[in-house]
Amino acid sequence: MRLNDLRLPRDPRWLxxxxxxxxxxxxxxxxxxxxxxxxxxxxxxxxxQIAFTRLLRLPDAGLLSPVITSFGLTxxxxxxxxxxxxxxAFLAIASKFLLRVRGRHFVNxxxxxxxxxxxxxQHAWCSPAQWGEGSLLLLWVLGLGCMVAHRAFRSDxxxxxxxxxxxxxxxxxxYLGQRAPVLLHQLESGSLLLFTFFMISDPKTTPRGRxxxxxxxxxxxxxxxxxxxxxxxxxxxxxxxxxxxxxxxLLDWSEEVLASRKEQPCAALYSWPSR
Amino acid sequence: MRRALLLAFALTAAAPRAHAFCGFFVGKADAQxxxxxxxVALVRDGDRTVLxxxxxxxxxxxxxxxxxxxxxxLTREQIHIGDRKLLERLDAYSSPRLVEYTDPDPCSLREHAxxxxxxxxxxxxxxxxxxxxxxxAMGVTxxxxxxxxxxxxxxxxxxxxxxxxxxxxxxxxRIPAHASRALAPYIKQDxxxxxAKVNLKEQKKAGFQELRPIQIAYxxxxxxxxxxxxxxxxxxxxxxxxxxxxxxxxxESSNYQTVKMPSDAEVPEFVQKEFGEFYKAAFARTWxxxxxxxxxxxxxxxxxxxxxxxxxxxxxxxxxxxxxFWLDAASAPARLRGPAGMPLTLTRLHVRxxxxxxxxxxxxxxxxxxxxxxxxxxLNHPFRGEMKCDAREQYLTSVRERRRREATTLxxxxxxxxxKIRQRMGPDAPAHVDPWWKxxxx
Numbered sequence: 001m002r003l004n005d006l007r008l009p010r011d012p013r014w015l016x017x018x019x020x021x022x023x024x025x026x027x028x029x030x031x032x033x034x035x036x037x038x039x040x041x042x043x044x045x046x047x048x049q050i051a052f053t054r055l056l057r058l059p060d061a062g063l064l065s066p067v068i069t070s071f072g073l074t075x076x077x078x079x080x081x082x083x084x085x086x087x088x089a090f091l092a093i094a095s096k097f098l099l100r101v102r103g104r105h106f107v108n109x110x111x112x113x114x115x116x117x118x119x120x121x122q123h124a125w126c127s128p129a130q131w132g133e134g135s136l137l138l139l140w141v142l143g144l145g146c147m148v149a150h151r152a153f154r155s156d157x158x159x160x161x162x163x164x165x166x167x168x169x170x171x172x173x174x175y176l177g178q179r180a181p182v183l184l185h186q187l188e189s190g191s192l193l194l195f196t197f198f199m200i201s202d203p204k205t206t207p208r209g210r211x212x213x214x215x216x217x218x219x220x221x222x223x224x225x226x227x228x229x230x231x232x233x234x235x236x237x238x239x240x241x242x243x244x245x246x247x248x249x250l251l252d253w254s255e256e257v258l259a260s261r262k263e264q265p266c267a268a269l270y271s272w273p274s275r
Numbered sequence: 276m277r278r279a280l281l282l283a284f285a286l287t288a289a290a291p292r293a294h295a296f297c298g299f300f301v302g303k304a305d306a307q308x309x310x311x312x313x314x315v316a317l318v319r320d321g322d323r324t325v326l327x328x329x330x331x332x333x334x335x336x337x338x339x340x341x342x343x344x345x346x347x348x349l350t351r352e353q354i355h356i357g358d359r360k361l362l363e364r365l366d367a368y369s370s371p372r373l374v375e376y377t378d379p380d381p382c383s384l385r386e387h388a389x390x391x392x393x394x395x396x397x398x399x400x401x402x403x404x405x406x407x408x409x410x411x412a413m414g415v416t417x418x419x420x421x422x423x424x425x426x427x428x429x430x431x432x433x434x435x436x437x438x439x440x441x442x443x444x445x446x447x448x449r450i451p452a453h454a455s456r457a458l459a460p461y462i463k464q465d466x467x468x469x470x471a472k473v474n475l476k477e478q479k480k481a482g483f484q485e486l487r488p489i490q491i492a493y494x495x496x497x498x499x500x501x502x503x504x505x506x507x508x509x510x511x512x513x514x515x516x517x518x519x520x521x522x523x524x525x526x527e528s529s530n531y532q533t534v535k536m537p538s539d540a541e542v543p544e545f546v547q548k549e550f551g552e553f554y555k556a557a558f559a560r561t562w563x564x565x566x567x568x569x570x571x572x573x574x575x576x577x578x579x580x581x582x583x584x585x586x587x588x589x590x591x592x593x594x595x596x597x598x599x600f601w602l603d604a605a606s607a608p609a610r611l612r613g614p615a616g617m618p619l620t621l622t623r624l625h626v627r628x629x630x631x632x633x634x635x636x637x638x639x640x641x642x643x644x645x646x647x648x649x650x651x652x653x654l655n656h657p658f659r660g661e662m663k664c665d666a667r668e669q670y671l672t673s674v675r676e677r678r679r680r681e682a683t684t685l686x687x688x689x690x691x692x693x694x695k696i697r698q699r700m701g702p703d704a705p706a707h708v709d710p711w712w713k714x715x716x717x
Contacts, residue, residue: 122643176460232496
């Protein structure tokens with residue numbers, strides 16, 4: 001077999017799953033990384049997906065998407081209650097079918113499941129620093145490498161978010177007179193990596209137009225920064241995406257309105273009010 | 276000029292009976308100033324925080340000083356001088372423990388006894404107006420000045436770090452050259468500085484031999500400990516033990532990896548005599564395994580009960596003294612309450628930090644985790660009585676096997692060489708087995 005024959009799978013989600021699995025492996029190599037909730041999350045997520053598809057008599061969309069959501073939840077959700085992981089998975093998948101505006105779901109499923117659980121009980125939390133730092137560097141390289149190599153990872157939202165986030169962080173470090181290692185330490189966060197490549201990048205839950213997507217990414221970064229340094233909130237990026245989700249249908253709608261106006265310049269002229 | 280020592284917040288090596296080091300140490304080079312342990316109790320619920328700071332300062336009292344960034348100017352009532360015993364009690368209660376089990380006579384099937392055994396690891400000369408005017412000229416404002424217990428306390432705000440550094444230096448605190456760099460981020464975040472030094476007169480009056488811990492109560496949305504000041508002039512890693520007392524669950528760091536100390540390991544019997552050495556080695560190994568960047572959890576448990584209890588549980592008056600404000604008398608643990616517990620979790624975190632590996636202050640979050648964890652190491656004493664039955668041989672084989680396992684566990688935990696462990700185990704050491712190739716061509 002020649003090198004050219006080695007093709008990446010056509011569905012980019014396979015690649016995402018491979019990446020998430022390696023993420024999980026790195027997590028497991030760190031100490032105190034729980035895995036007991038993984039089967040509960042996967043079963044609940046896949047079950048919910050199948051149930052809703054049958055109940056609403058929708059065409060079968062496959063199970064790759066709930067698998068990705070399950071990985072995201074496994075990696076981010078921490079709890080000491082047995083019933084919470086399946087609840088998070090159920091809420092995540094159910095949100096895809098129930099929270100829809102004009103035929104499109106607009107909240108990121110894993111993000112919604114996580115935030116809903118954190119709102120409901122104190123027994124759900126995220127541990128943003130649990131991966132340890134050395135191995136994370138490898139994952140960053142891998143993530144950015146995939147981005148260059150495969151279109152599925154080449155998300156303008158990810159880049160716009162990461163760019164604005166780094167800029168904001170760097171500005172703060174400079175303002176406080178801190179040194180470069182502080183910035184590096186702040187960026188070496190497992191949840192930031194996961195968020196950038198697998199949460200905010202989801203094309204289904206970001207605005208359709210490019211300009212709107214970039215604006216959305218900037219909004220999430222700015223809100224997260226404000227949450228962290230003004231409100232001193234925990235897990236600011238995750239909450240920022242949760243809070244910004246309603247912007248998605250709004251931006252889509254405003255873009256449609258703008259586009260429709262552009263298409264009919266003459267009509268606009270004729271409609272000028274006359275006495 | 277009066278020499279002073281400016282220590283930042285948590286200055287000291289608290290590794291069990293650990294090495295000395297100098298925090299934001301500004302004494303003379305030859306000063307034999309040892310801070311053996313720095314311990315902090317951090318009581319927090321919502322934004323309300325009570326911080327108790329203690330260290331084993333050993334040098335001349337006239338040279339002691341402490342600088343802590345605080346979120347606001349504290350009033351006199353927000354400052355209290357506590358009792359050293361409080362932290363000693365917390366230490367004894369939560370320290371890693373050794374438990375021992377004695378095998379029953381294999382020839383009779385009596386219940387075996389369990390003996391929990393604890394082994395605590397333990398861990399102004401200027402006149403005031405002149406001083407104020409002078410400070411103002413340097414961009415430093417003395418917001419308040421109190422004498423509390425044996426301490427003279429100033430609350431400073433500053434507009435620029437160089438001014439603050441210069442002012443501290445001129446006021447008799449010997450500060451390292453790059454101190455302003457460490458001070459600057461706190462000034463930019465509009466934090467104030469809590470500066471304490473010993474008032475020798477008051478100290479004599481009070482009659483205490485050791486410096487008592489300073490307690491401060493404040494409200495702040497930031498759940499953090501400023502450790503960066505202490506690194507400005509340190510020449511090696513420093514140890515800090517944090518006892519976090521919270522209402523809902525375990526506390527972990529939100530900006531550094533938090534790992535649990537390996538626990539529940541069975542170790543050879545000789546460890547009983549060298550538990551301190553053993554734990555130091557085991558901690559150092561865990562610390563290194565996580566690239567010297569992790570916060571190590573040594574204990575978390577609901578304060579309503581313990582199993583085994585390394586020390587008697589803290590009484591309600593002691594908890595109150597530590598600042599646990601949300602417990603009323605009825606819910607306090609006059610006696611152990613059983614697994615139902617009480618709304619109070621104690622988390623013991625051990626941090627060994629230096630400037631390179633901990634570039635930022637420690638940030639924390641309270642999780643809802645209400646499981647329990649303790650650093651617990653298990654000794655198994657074999658049955659040494661006379662055995663007269665067929666089970667004897669089988670039992671002795673199992674003991675040998677267990678000792679081999681224990682030796683391997685010990686090596687993995689501490690990084691000690693097999694040779695060293697065999698030596699310490701003496702006659703109990705597992706029989707040496709030649710590698711397979713030794714007999715291959717014989």
